[in-house]
Amino acid sequence: MPSARHQLISLLLGLTLTWGATAADTVAVNPAHPDRYTVVRGDTLWDIAGRFLREPWRWPEVWHVNPQIRNPHLIYPGDIITMTWVNGQPRLSLQPGSTVKLTPEVRSTPLDGAIPAIPVDAVRQFLSRPFVVDQQSLDQAPYVVHFADGHILGSTNIKAYIRAIETKEHLQYHVVRPGKPYRDGESGELLGYEALFVGNAELQRIGDPATVLLTGMQLETVIGDRLFPADEDVPLETFYPKAPDQQIEGRIISVLNGVSQIGQFNVVVLDRGDSDGLAVGDVMNILHKGREVRDVVTPRSDDTVTLPDEPAGTLLVFRTFPRVSFALIMQATRPLNVGDRVINPL
Known part of the structure; x- marks a missing residue:
């Protein structure tokens, strides 16, 4: 199962815009764009693109890769972004700063040097865990039926009894609580439920009921909370900002x-x-x-x-x-x- 760190690395790698393309139409520039900009700590690629373009997400269409620069898709504080025009199209290029670079590996934290494409901290906690579940998944998910040693609520290092887990296919689980419904903004159709993250659970014994040990609890567990396999979290794959492929x-x-x-x-x-x-x-x-x-x-x-x-x-x-x-x-x-x-x- 990909770790949260690996997911964040994929996010940074994908959003560092690791490709170049020629735009089919002229990309509109920001009327107040500078001819050059020196990157500072705290910048993101989206912010920098917004200094030059009206639509920052179109950055890849005008990004020029200099083959003489080692790992040209990573941008660091001190680097200089310049804008020129080629055949009527804006072109953004990288001029390395004087700062000594570390080895050109994929970076995942601000301390590693390279700037991120978007504020990763804003989405970090939403990159995994089943934050949305449908009614059928809720109905079929194992649930807490009781706690060990007379506890009426569950917290870290307390055993809980689950109805039911019959196999050892999964050993790690997320404990979630059904929250408010999500409905279509026009029709009101039910689309799913918010799943409040309660904590984690380690399978200790299969059966009906099964036994789990509650770990890393963020909320107190109550009877009726559901369990979902932790390795069913959806990893965030490498992606690039773009317009949807169809009208939505x-x-x-x-x-x-x-x-x-x-x-x-x-x-x-x-x-x-x-x-x-x-x-x-x-x-x-x-x-x-x-x-x-x-x-x-x-x-x-x-x-x-x-x-x-x-x-x-x-x-x-x-x-x-x-x-x-x-x-x-x-x-x-x-x-x-x-x-x-x-x-x-x-």
């Missing part, structure tokens, strides 16, 4: 981590998933939902008009499930809300 329209249906105001670097839930054609790395525009207001000019007191949706930001999908997805808000030009629409980049 959806809505923001939730925001994670108890945030009420949605802004840059918050993680949101979309009511579209891989069964709808959405993929990890897809970039989408956000449209702020237009309010319904009363027309005070007309003599009718019940006459209202719905204002148009307005552009409000950009998000990047970093994990998909069959019916929903998790996305990171990369840009927000105004406060965002649950119910705002998401569409393909224009």
Whole structure:
């Protein structure tokens, strides 16, 4: 099973944009772009791209790889990014700084030197664990039926009895608790349930009931909590920011981590998933939902008009499930809300 460190390395490797391409159409530049920029600690590739381009996710289309630079896809504080024009197209190139580089291995932490593509800390905890489950999975999952030694709640190093685990196919489990339902933003159709991460469990004995040892608990375990094999976590594969392969329209249906105001670097839930054609790395525009207001000019007191949706930001999908997805808000030009629409980049 890939470790969390390996997943983070894959994220950094994929998002360091390890390829170059020639754009089919001219990439729009930021009118205030500099001709050169010196990278500083704390930068991300997305931030740097935004200094040069109106759409930072199109960075790969204009990135020029210098074959004379060892490992040219890693960018470090002190490096210089320059913009030139070739055949009417902008081109971004790397001029190494004077800082002494370490060995050109894939880096996974800021202390390793290379800057990340996006703020990894913002998505780290969402890269694994079954944060979304459907009703059938809940119904079929083993569940806590009792605790050892007279305990009425479970915590770290307490044994729990599970109904039922009949094989040793999996030895490590996540303990989760069904949370709020996720519903389609238009139809209200049930898409799945939030799965609250409670902790981990180690299988000690199979049977009905089976015995597990609770470990690393973040919440107290209660009777009815479900167990899912830890090695069924979905590893985050290498991916590249891009437009969806097909036209997709959806809505923001939730925001994670108890945030009420949605802004840059918050993680949101979309009511579209891989069964709808959405993929990890897809970039989408956000449209702020237009309010319904009363027309005070007309003599009718019940006459209202719905204002148009307005552009409000950009998000990047970093994990998909069959019916929903998790996305990171990369840009927000105004406060965002649950119910705002998401569409393909224009």
